[in-house]
Amino acid sequence: xxxxxxxGRDGRPGVMAVRVRIGLVLVLVALVVLGGRLFQLQGxxxxxxxxxxxxxxxxxxxxxxxxxxxLDANNNVLARSVQRFDIVVDQRLVKxxxxxxxxxxxxxxxxxxxxxxxxxxxLGQKTDTVSKAVLGDRPFNYVAKAVxxxxxxxxxxxxxxxxxxxxxxxxxxxxGEVAGSIIGFLGSDGKPLAGIEATQDEVLSGTPGERTYExxxxxxxxxxxxxxxxxxxxxxxxxxxLNSDVQWFAQETIAAQVRDYGAEYGNIVVVNxxxxxxxxxxxxxxxxxxxxxxxxxEQREPxxxxxxxxxxxxxxxxxxxxxxxxxxxxxxxxxxxxPTYSVNGQKxxxxxxxxxxxxxxxxxxxxxxxxxxVMIGQQLTRQQxxxxxxxFGIGEQYDxxxxxxxxxxLAKPGDWDGRQxxxxxxxxxxxxxxxxxxxxxATIANDGVRMQPRLIDGYLDPDGTEHRQPRAKGIKVVxxxxxxxxxxxxxxxxxxxxxxxxxxxxxxVGVKTGTAEAPSENGGFSGYTISMAxxxxxxxxxxxxxxxxxxxxxxxxxxxxxxxxKKVMAQVLSTYxxxxxxxxxxxxxxx
Numbered sequence: 012x013x014x015x016x017x018x019g020r021d022g023r024p025g026v027m028a029v030r031v032r033i034g035l036v037l038v039l040v041a042l043v044v045l046g047g048r049l050f051q052l053q054g055x056x057x058x059x060x061x062x063x064x065x066x067x068x069x070x071x072x073x074x075x076x077x078x079x080x081x082l083d084a085n086n087n088v089l090a091r092s093v094q095r096f097d098i099v100v101d102q103r104l105v106k107x108x109x110x111x112x113x114x115x116x117x118x119x120x121x122x123x124x125x126x127x128x129x130x131x132x133x134l135g136q137k138t139d140t141v142s143k144a145v146l147g148d149r150p151f152n153y154v155a156k157a158v159x160x161x162x163x164x165x166x167x168x169x170x171x172x173x174x175x176x177x178x179x180x181x182x183x184x185x186x187g188e189v190a191g192s193i194i195g196f197l198g199s200d201g202k203p204l205a206g207i208e209a210t211q212d213e214v215l216s217g218t219p220g221e222r223t224y225e226x227x228x229x230x231x232x233x234x235x236x237x238x239x240x241x242x243x244x245x246x247x248x249x250x251x252x253l254n255s256d257v258q259w260f261a262q263e264t265i266a267a268q269v270r271d272y273g274a275e276y277g278n279i280v281v282v283n284x285x286x287x288x289x290x291x292x293x294x295x296x297x298x299x300x301x302x303x304x305x306x307x308x309e310q311r312e313p314x315x316x317x318x319x320x321x322x323x324x325x326x327x328x329x330x331x332x333x334x335x336x337x338x339x340x341x342x343x344x345x346x347x348x349x350p351t352y353s354v355n356g357q358k359x360x361x362x363x364x365x366x367x368x369x370x371x372x373x374x375x376x377x378x379x380x381x382x383x384x385v386m387i388g389q390q391l392t393r394q395q396x397x398x399x400x401x402x403f404g405i406g407e408q409y410d411x412x413x414x415x416x417x418x419x420x421l422a423k424p425g426d427w428d429g430r431q432x433x434x435x436x437x438x439x440x441x442x443x444x445x446x447x448x449x450x451x452x453a454t455i456a457n458d459g460v461r462m463q464p465r466l467i468d469g470y471l472d473p474d475g476t477e478h479r480q481p482r483a484k485g486i487k488v489v490x491x492x493x494x495x496x497x498x499x500x501x502x503x504x505x506x507x508x509x510x511x512x513x514x515x516x517x518x519x520v521g522v523k524t525g526t527a528e529a530p531s532e533n534g535g536f537s538g539y540t541i542s543m544a545x546x547x548x549x550x551x552x553x554x555x556x557x558x559x560x561x562x563x564x565x566x567x568x569x570x571x572x573x574x575x576x577k578k579v580m581a582q583v584l585s586t587y588x589x590x591x592x593x594x595x596x597x598x599x600x601x602x
Contacts, residue, residue: 070175070223070225071221071222071223072175072177072178072221072222073177073178073219073220073221073222074178074219074220074221074222074240074241074242074243075178075179075180075219075243076216076217076218076219076220076243076244076245076246077092077094077180077217077243077245077246077473078092078180078182078215078216078217078245078246079092079214079215079216079217079245079246079247079248079249079471079473080092080248080249080471081194081207081208081215081248081249081251082248082249082250082251082471083190083250083251083253083254083255083258084250084251084252084253084254084288084290084468085254085255086250087186087255088185089184089185089186089189089190089194089251089253089255090182090183090184090194090207090208090300091182091183091185092180092181092182092183093180093181093182093183094160094178094180095156095157095158095159095160095178095179095180095181096157096158096159096160096162096163096176096177096178096179097153097155097156097157097158097176097177097179098134098153098154098155098156098158098163098166098174098175098176098177099151099152099153099154099174099175099176099177100144100145100151100152100154100171100173100174100175101149101150101151101173101175102145102146102147102148102149102150102152102173103148103149103150103173104172104173105123105145105146105171105172105173106123106172107120107121107122107123108120108121108123108126108170108172109121110169110170111170121170123172126169126171127141127142127145127146129169130145130154130166130169130171130174133162133165133166133169134154134155134158134162134166136155141154145171145173145174154174156179157179157181163176182196182197182201182208182300183301184196184299184300184301186255186259187299187300187301188262188297188298188299189255189258189259189262190251190253190255190258190292190297191206191297191298191299191300191303191306191311192205192206192294192297192298192311192312192313192314193206193207193251193253193292193313193413193466194206194207194208194300195207195208195209195210195300196208196298196300196301196303197300203215204303205303205311205414206300206313206413207249207251207412207413207467208300209414210412210413210414211249211412211467214246214247214249214470215246215247215248215249216246217243217244217245217246217247217473218243218244219243220240220241220242220243220244221240221241222239222240222241223239223240244473245473246473247470247471247472247473248470248471249467249470249471250467250468250469250470250471250477251466251467251468252283252288252289252290252465252466252467252468253289253290253291253292253466254290254291254586256586257281257290257291257579257582257583257586258290258291258292258293260291260578260579260582261279261281261291261293261579261582262279262293262294262295262297264279264293264575264578264579265277265278265279265293265294265295265558265560265575266295266296268295268558268560268572268574268575269295269560269563272560272563272564272565272570273563273564273565274295274560274561274562274563274564275538275561275562276294276295276296276310276314276561277294277295277558277559277560277561277572277575278292278293278294278295278314278315278445278558278559279291279292279293279445279556279557279558279559279575279576279579280292280293280315280445280446280448280449280555280556280557281449281554281555281556281579281583282449282450282453282464282554282555283453283553283554284452284453284454284456284457284462284546284552284553284554284555285456285457285462285553286462286465286482287450287453287462287463287464287465287482287483287485288465288468289411289446289464289465289466290554290583291579292313292315292316292446292466293315294310294313294314294315296310297310297311298310298311312415313413314445315444315445315446316409316411316413316415316416316417316444316445316446317415317416317417317444318417318444319417319418319419319420319442319443319444319447320442320443320444320527320529320530320540320559320561321438321439321440321441321442321527321528321529321530321540322438322441322442322443322448322525322527322540322542323437323438323439323525323526323527323540323541323542324379324437324438324523324524324525324526324527325438325448325452325523325524325525325542325543325544325557326400326405326435326436326437326438326441326525327376327379327384327436327437327438327523328376328451328452328455328497328501328523328544329399329400329403329405329451330384330387330388330391330396330399330436330437331372331376331384331387331497331500332399332403332455332488332489332493332494332497333388333391333395333396333399333489334372334387334388334390334391335372335489335493335496335497336399336489336490336493337391337395339387339390339391340372340387340390341372341496342371342372342373342496342499342500342599343371343372343373343599343600344371344372345369345370345371345602346369346370346371346372346375346383346386346387347367347368347369348365348367348368348369348370348375348380348382348383348386349367349382350364350365350366350367351382352382352383352385352386354385354389354433355429355433356429357429357430357433359381359382359385359433360381360382361378361379361380361381361382362379362381362526362568363378368602369602370383370601370602371599371600371601371602372387372500373499373500373503373599373600373601374599374600374601374602375387376500376503376504376508376523377500377503377504377507377508377509377510377599377601378508378509378601379508379509379523379524381437384436384437385433385436385437388433388436388437389433389436393424393427393432394424396424396432396435396436397421397423397424397435399488400421400435400441401421402461402486402488403450403451403454403461403488404447404450404451404454404461405419405421405441405443405447405451406418406419406420406421406441406443407447409446409447409450409463409464411446411464411465411466411467412466412467413466416444417444419441419442419443419444419447420441420442420443421441421442421443422440422441427440438525438527439527439528445542445557445559446464448525448542448544448557448559449464449544449555449556449557450462450464452523452544452545452546452555452557453546453555454488454489454494455489455494455497455498455501455546455552456494456498456546456552456553456554456555457485457494457552458491458494458495459487459488459489459490459491459493459494460485460486460487460488461485461486461487461488462482462483462485463482463483465480465482467480468480498521498546498549498552499521499597499599500521500599501521501522501523501545501546501549502519502520502521502549502596502597502598503597503598503599503601504521504522504523504524505520505521505522505545505596506596506597506598507598507601508601509524510522510523510524510543510545510573511573512543512571512573512574512576512577513543513545513572513573513576513577513580514577515547515577515580515581515584516581517591517592518547518548518580518581518584518589518591518592519547519548519549519550519592519594519596519597520545520546520547520548520549520580521545521546521547521549521552522543522544522545522546522573522576523543523544523545524541524542524543524571524572524573525540525541525542525543525544526539526540526541526542526567527539527540528540529561529562537562538561538562538563539562539563539567539570540559540560540561540562541559541560541563541567541570541571541572542557542558542559542560542572543557543558543571543572543573543576544556544557544558545576545580547580547584547589548584548589548592549592549596549597550592550594553587553589554580554583554584554587554589556576556579556580556583557576558572558575558576558579559572560572560575
């Protein structure tokens with residue numbers, strides 16, 4: 012019977028024998044395949060397998076580029092980035108562990124509860140807070156943000172499993188509110204939101220680098236393993252024309268005056284007339300970039316360049332310069348001024364009622380008479396009035412590296428109505444920013460040549476190499492002779508006219524006041540805008556200061572922007588070591 016099962020009737024192997032043989036063959040084939048694979052792995056592809064194992068252990072993190080600084084004209088730091096570290100954890104790797112104790116030179120077992128307590132102590136957090144952060148099953152979670160390098164080193168010394176320190180930076184503004192509306196600030200995500208930080212972000216940002224390293228099964232970095240690094244390229248620094256000392260003083264001064272007057276806001280602009288450099292551009296309210304949320308959104312802008320207003324009588328300086336340049340008048344030409352003056356059906360009066368009086372051009376200017384200004388200015392054609400306003404920069408879209416700047420409003424002469432064609436002669440029916448006013452006065456201070464305003468002086472590479480921004484060539488607006496005569500008229504205002512509150516002790520100064528109705532958001536007008544614009548020292552004017560106050564409370568005739576103008580001009584002259592005047596001021600005849 013057994014033989015019958017083993018072999019068939021024809022003598023060939025039976026079914027069971029065939030199955031056994033097939034099974035043996037399959038086993039042999041499997042052994043050959045496994046042996047071949049084992050040979051491949053151990054004999055032919057050791058490097059590949061090793062590399063695959065390494066790749067599983069590799070981690071890559073970004074090396075943030077250090078953001079460039081923002082500096083003032085004297086290289087004082089207005090904004091800088093400071094190195095910090097975020098402590099993060101892979102919660103899946105957090106467990107009891109063994110670490111090497113450098114003091115005892117031996118390995119020691121560490122309970123994770125003890126390690127959490129020590130970590131909390133290092134981070135200055137509560138133990139419960141750290142426990143919630145590190146325990147769980149999340150592959151990534153923050154434990155602490157923006158810790159100092161010292162804290163980061165203490166954290167790493169714990170050899171806490173699954174814990175890593177990721178390099179980051181925080182933005183710091185050491186001078187707080189000084190030039191806050193100009194510098195701008197970053198959001199909580201590190202993105203620039205305003206000011207120089209936003210407009211110069213591409214320059215400041217730099218290029219991030221990359222760090223690749225290995226970690227062990229316990230989540231701790233292997234110190235002697237792969238460590239590749241592509242260094243970051245730090246951003247360039249932006250150097251401004253601002254003098255931070257003058258900027259601070261101007262901010263404090265205008266803020267105090269706004270409080271005293273119960274005004275809506277105010278600003279002060281300081282310009283170097285010979286270069287166009289903006290030395291200060293101060294707002295009565297400005298954000299601290301370290302905490303911008305503490306300042307209402309609507310008060311974070313640099314109103315000196317984003318808010319346009321009717322300037323009032325400061326514009327009379329342009330009218331007088333145009334009339335003198337065109338040979339229509341001279342500072343000593345005499346006019347008979349009636350109580351009211353009418354032209355083309357339009358009647359004009361002066362703020363201070365008077366009878367018929369004799370006044371020189373200088374007297375009309377010193378007493379800020381609308382009647383006499385129209386009498387002189389009407390001799391300019393409509394096109395000439397417009398052209399001179401434009402030559403002095405009114406209506407121009409200045410670009411100083413800030414967003415939201417406005418060119419103001421200056422309609423074409425063909426669009427002027429019957430009254431506007433005359434009101435533009437004394438600063439109504441048009442609108443301009445405080446910077447526009449400053450650049451117009453700087454033109455006269457610079458002997459009739461208008462420079463372009465500059466806020467960005469240049470850029471500095473990470474190694475300190477400086478690249479200065481070229482200054483645009485000045486534009487001749489009026490002759491040096493005309494500019495000199497207008498300077499004399501401005502100085503006369505400070506000695507015999509409405510500019511007396513702006514007179515600076517020991518220095519010859521030229522000024523002009525301005526008063527205009529402030530437009531209301533609901534149409535019409537509400538309150539007043541008062542200002543004072545001027546230059547010093549009159550022997551060779553170099554600095555221009557414009558102080559503007561919006562909607563002060565009180566009688567308009569009792570309010571003046573003279574005090575803040577005077578204080579800031581005195582500070583500027585002292586800061587730049589300008590010697591006191593040794594010559595007597597010009598006093599042109601008023602009658």
